[in-house]
Amino acid sequence: MQIVVDLNRCQGYAQCAFLAPEVFELHGEEALMFTPAVPDGSYERVRRAAAACPVQAILVGERAGPGER
Numbered sequence: 001m002q003i004v005v006d007l008n009r010c011q012g013y014a015q016c017a018f019l020a021p022e023v024f025e026l027h028g029e030e031a032l033m034f035t036p037a038v039p040d041g042s043y044e045r046v047r048r049a050a051a052a053c054p055v056q057a058i059l060v061g062e063r064a065g066p067g068e069r
Contacts, residue, residue: 001038002061003046009057016049016058024049 016024050058
């Protein structure tokens with residue numbers, strides 16, 4: 001699973017950091033740091049974090065393997 005965060009859209013509400021702290025971390029008041037490749041076992045928490053984002057700044061998707069589109 002891969003994630004992408006639109007940092008221009010992110011407003012620093014930190015719902016993602018609360019729900020999936022192993023992937024998202026807020027530095028200061030507005031600087032979001034995140035791990036693009038979601039660790040095994042964190043998929044459901046990341047999906048919940050993306051759904052909880054008030055501005056829908058988090059995109060979640062499966063990474064295509066060789067020969068897949």
